[in-house]
Amino acid sequence: MTNNLISITGLTKRFGHVVAVDEVSLDVGQGHTFALLGPSGCGKTTLLRLIAGFERSDAGSIRIGKREVEGPHQHVPPEKRRVGMVFQDYALFPHMQVSDNVAFGLRNGDRKRRAAELLDIVGLAGLGSRMPHELSGGQQQRVALARTLAAEPEVVLLDEPFSNLDPTLRQRLRSEVRQVLESLEITAIFVTHDQEEALSVSERVAIMMDGRIHQVGRPEEVYAMPTSRRVAEFLGDANFLPGQGDGGYVRFELGRVRAEDDTSGEVDVMVRPESLTLSAEDGLPVEVIHSEYFGHDQLITVRLPSGNPIKVRILPGRALDPGQKLGLRLTGDPVVFPAA
Amino acid sequence: MAIDLRAIAPGAIRTQAPPLVTILAGIVAIAMLLPLVYLVIRAAEGGAFVETVTDRSTIRTLVRTCFLAAAVGVGTLAISLPAAWLTAATDLPLRRLWAVLLSLPLVFPSYVGALAMIGALGTRGMLQDLLGPLGVGTVPRIYGFEGAWLVLTLFTFPYLMIPLRAAISGLDRTTEDAARSLGASPLGAFFRVTLPQLRPAIAAGLLLVTLYVLSDFGAVSLMRFDSLTRVIFIEYKSSLDRSAAASLALLLVAVAMLIIWAEAATRGRARYHPGSARRTNRITTLGPWKFPALAFCASVAFVSLVLPTSVLVYWVIRGLDAGQSVDFLGSAAWNSVQAATLGAIACLAAAMPIALLSVRYPGVMARTIEKISYSGYALPGISIALALVFFGANYVPALYQTLPLLIFAYVVRFLPQALGASRTSLLQTNPKTEEAARTLGAHRARVFGRITMPQVLPGLSAGGLLVFLTVMKELPATLLLSPIGFDTLATRIWSTTNEGLFTQAAVPAILLVLISAVPTTIMVWREQRIT
Numbered sequence: 001m002t003n004n005l006i007s008i009t010g011l012t013k014r015f016g017h018v019v020a021v022d023e024v025s026l027d028v029g030q031g032h033t034f035a036l037l038g039p040s041g042c043g044k045t046t047l048l049r050l051i052a053g054f055e056r057s058d059a060g061s062i063r064i065g066k067r068e069v070e071g072p073h074q075h076v077p078p079e080k081r082r083v084g085m086v087f088q089d090y091a092l093f094p095h096m097q098v099s100d101n102v103a104f105g106l107r108n109g110d111r112k113r114r115a116a117e118l119l120d121i122v123g124l125a126g127l128g129s130r131m132p133h134e135l136s137g138g139q140q141q142r143v144a145l146a147r148t149l150a151a152e153p154e155v156v157l158l159d160e161p162f163s164n165l166d167p168t169l170r171q172r173l174r175s176e177v178r179q180v181l182e183s184l185e186i187t188a189i190f191v192t193h194d195q196e197e198a199l200s201v202s203e204r205v206a207i208m209m210d211g212r213i214h215q216v217g218r219p220e221e222v223y224a225m226p227t228s229r230r231v232a233e234f235l236g237d238a239n240f241l242p243g244q245g246d247g248g249y250v251r252f253e254l255g256r257v258r259a260e261d262d263t264s265g266e267v268d269v270m271v272r273p274e275s276l277t278l279s280a281e282d283g284l285p286v287e288v289i290h291s292e293y294f295g296h297d298q299l300i301t302v303r304l305p306s307g308n309p310i311k312v313r314i315l316p317g318r319a320l321d322p323g324q325k326l327g328l329r330l331t332g333d334p335v336v337f338p339a340a
Numbered sequence: 341m342a343i344d345l346r347a348i349a350p351g352a353i354r355t356q357a358p359p360l361v362t363i364l365a366g367i368v369a370i371a372m373l374l375p376l377v378y379l380v381i382r383a384a385e386g387g388a389f390v391e392t393v394t395d396r397s398t399i400r401t402l403v404r405t406c407f408l409a410a411a412v413g414v415g416t417l418a419i420s421l422p423a424a425w426l427t428a429a430t431d432l433p434l435r436r437l438w439a440v441l442l443s444l445p446l447v448f449p450s451y452v453g454a455l456a457m458i459g460a461l462g463t464r465g466m467l468q469d470l471l472g473p474l475g476v477g478t479v480p481r482i483y484g485f486e487g488a489w490l491v492l493t494l495f496t497f498p499y500l501m502i503p504l505r506a507a508i509s510g511l512d513r514t515t516e517d518a519a520r521s522l523g524a525s526p527l528g529a530f531f532r533v534t535l536p537q538l539r540p541a542i543a544a545g546l547l548l549v550t551l552y553v554l555s556d557f558g559a560v561s562l563m564r565f566d567s568l569t570r571v572i573f574i575e576y577k578s579s580l581d582r583s584a585a586a587s588l589a590l591l592l593v594a595v596a597m598l599i600i601w602a603e604a605a606t607r608g609r610a611r612y613h614p615g616s617a618r619r620t621n622r623i624t625t626l627g628p629w630k631f632p633a634l635a636f637c638a639s640v641a642f643v644s645l646v647l648p649t650s651v652l653v654y655w656v657i658r659g660l661d662a663g664q665s666v667d668f669l670g671s672a673a674w675n676s677v678q679a680a681t682l683g684a685i686a687c688l689a690a691a692m693p694i695a696l697l698s699v700r701y702p703g704v705m706a707r708t709i710e711k712i713s714y715s716g717y718a719l720p721g722i723s724i725a726l727a728l729v730f731f732g733a734n735y736v737p738a739l740y741q742t743l744p745l746l747i748f749a750y751v752v753r754f755l756p757q758a759l760g761a762s763r764t765s766l767l768q769t770n771p772k773t774e775e776a777a778r779t780l781g782a783h784r785a786r787v788f789g790r791i792t793m794p795q796v797l798p799g800l801s802a803g804g805l806l807v808f809l810t811v812m813k814e815l816p817a818t819l820l821l822s823p824i825g826f827d828t829l830a831t832r833i834w835s836t837t838n839e840g841l842f843t844q845a846a847v848p849a850i851l852l853v854l855i856s857a858v859p860t861t862i863m864v865w866r867e868q869r870i871t
Binding site: 052053054077078079081083084085087089091092093094095096104105107147148150151153 | 512514515517518519520521522523524525526528532533536537539
């Protein structure tokens with residue numbers, strides 16, 4: 001059990017009659033990388049701005065370390081919170097050269113040398129005398145990170161930090177940023193609407209929808225065992241098949257799975273495409289309807305005997321043609337939800 | 341590797357410019373240089389240039405003029421910074437309306453403003469009129485530095501407020517958040533991050549204001565403040581040897597150029613239009629500060645808008661009451677509109693080839709021509725007028741004191757405005773639409789007529805209106821160059837105010853204000869839509 005650095009309790013923020021953040025409670029462990037994942041407009045950026053101190057909450061509290069920074073009678077201004085933020089569009093100071101941007105939050109000591117060190121850490125050694133507009137998007141992103149780290153914050157918040165970058169660069173920068181944060185043992189909260197990004201960079205993920213936290217857990221937990229149909233759908237491809245609850249078991253077209261003891265009546269069974277395999281020899285007889293080839297894998301849509309379509313993710317080995325007859329087998333664990 | 345964004349000019353085509361465009365642009369550029377070159381020749385001919393400009397009284401005049409410009413700069417900044425911030429970035433009630441109201445003082449040419457102030461506070465003015473019966477004999481002195489400063493500050497501050505307001509609404513306010521999260525206090529964030537980002541807009545606005553003050557002739561001469569323009573005019577009128585006037589006019593140009601250079605030097609390397617991201621127009625909540633903020637906006641609007649208007653109306657009513665015959669000036673109004681319309685059309689026609697060249701075919705040639713065309717900025721009206729008076733009288737007597745020469749003076753003076761509008765609208769049209777039309781079989785002229793012109797027309801007409809408005813208000817060149825008997829509203833106001841005939845001055849002044857209110861209001865509304 002690690003120590004919690006950030007504890008959020010019952011935090012609420014309204015804009016007029018819109019509840020942007022609705023009684024959110026969260027704990028973030030010291031040194032963890034935490035992802036806040038949700039569709040756009042779910043309130044995740046507002047939550048981040050509340051933690052940074054740019055917004056005042058209507059109820060609830062935020063503690064960082066031993067200190068309450070936000071509460072009914074408490075509002076520590078952003079500059080006193082030691083919370084750093086990397087903004088979606090970086091918010092570099094356009095009138096300052098890169099090294100001055102980085103040195104902005106440095107109070108004393110050899111500011112020049114320290115700024116150069118940080119630029120070195122983010123891989124921009126020697127670019128200190130450039131102006132922000134003379135850098136590429138990825139470089140600007142690194143300057144923003146270096147500038148935030150320079151102020152030695154206890155927590156770093158990153159608001160959709162990679163969304164303005166092209167996909168290849170995004171992936172590279174993502175793992176670089178994670179390495180930097182991990183090597184410096186910095187507690188970080190990412191906000192993103194990209195599930196792949198959230199699952200790949202963080203140690204824990206919170207799924208936020210409509211201002212509420214729906215589920216918190218390790219990436220593999222939330223992916224494999226989503227607590228609601230919406231969370232399951234948001235996190236990736238999901239098949240839903242009708243099933244029948246029967247006291248501790250659920251029957252559905254692909255077989256019988258264990259469920260809660262009190263499960264009964266109609267239910268939905270969620271099966272990830274990766275939890276299925278196709279073979280020529282055995283299994284439930286299915287027919288290929290359609291296939292999408294991605295290179296690293298392929299997604300095959302097949303028709304079950306009942307007529308329901310279902311998606312299967314398989315290795316890219318051989319191409320499958322529509323109409324081909326194959327056998328389907330369940331290899332992973334399905335998840336049972338109340339019927340929609 | 342860094343990408344040099346400057347290398348990619350939007351709207352540029354990398355081919356040779358059509359010769360017709362280059363030739364036309366070149367002719368315009370040469371014509372623009374004519375007054376300046378002739379002024380130099382004329383000042384050199386007199387042989388006493390150095391003696392004239394190093395004369396003690398000249399230096400005193402110069403210092404006085406620069407001091408006035410600096411003081412007006414400070415005054416306009418003191419009004420514009422809060423006004424722009426309140427109307428662009430806060431929840432001030434009716435802030436859009438305030439933004440419009442505080443831009444409207446532009447409809448008062450400086451000499452109309454001076455007329456209003458003199459008519460209100462001067463000898464035999466409104467205040468004395470009202471207080472006289474109560475036994476108050478003297479009113480505070482309005483003439484001189486104080487009067488000139490007051491009038492120029494009150495009626496030029498929108499030149500600073502408008503760009504400042506645009507800059508504030510375009511500001512990336514997350515940079516303030518970033519500064520806060522890096523440990524800066526709210527005030528620290530303002531001074532270290534926000535204000536420096538506004539610096540270019542402040543510098544550009546102050547440039548407009550100080551150039552206005554430097555070249556202003558109407559307000560200073562009515563306020564009897566001996567700034568350089570007034571001294572030049574007196575010299576020209578009173579002395580037979582006009583080379584001294586030419587030398588002083590050249591000195592004025594030099595000062596203006598110095599100021600332009602200083603502004604360019606402050607710009608530095610920074611870039612202020614941030615890249616891609618969405619702009620969140622964040623609004624600061626004023627809370628109880630709402631009331632002082634409203635009081636501030638209301639008092640500025642009162643002294644710069646309500647007061648001058650009521651003074652003018654007061655004089656018309658008083659004159660009518662006293663049975664004075666009020667001339668409704670059909671001819672002067674017609675002359676003004678005629679000159680302004682011709683001036684606007686001529687400016688746009690001259691600007692188009694240069695804009696085309698500089699936007700579509702950038703290069704050394706285009707840059708040079710463009711730079712020259714902006715020289716009007718540095719040429720005060722009185723300097724241009726004097727140059728053309730000398731030139732006309734000596735070389736083309738047929739044109740001397742004719743409308744074409746006057747229009748030419750307007751073109752030299754106001755081409756930069758028209759050029760700005762044409763450039764902006766051309767930059768906003770995608771050159772690919774022209775290329776598409778070419779691939780569909782249209783030849784160049786047809787592309788220009790069917791594709792380019794329709795796209796740039798809205799921007800051009802806005803630019804035309806702007807020129808129209810400024811020509812309408814122009815005084816010194818009109819005074820020196822207009823054909824004999826060609827009275828405009830501007831010259832009529834100037835001469836009648838000089839003689840203390842406030843009623844006679846108020847009628848054309850109201851007319852002029854009403855006419856120029858139309859383009860100003862349109863311009864201000866457009867500005868509103870953009871910001």
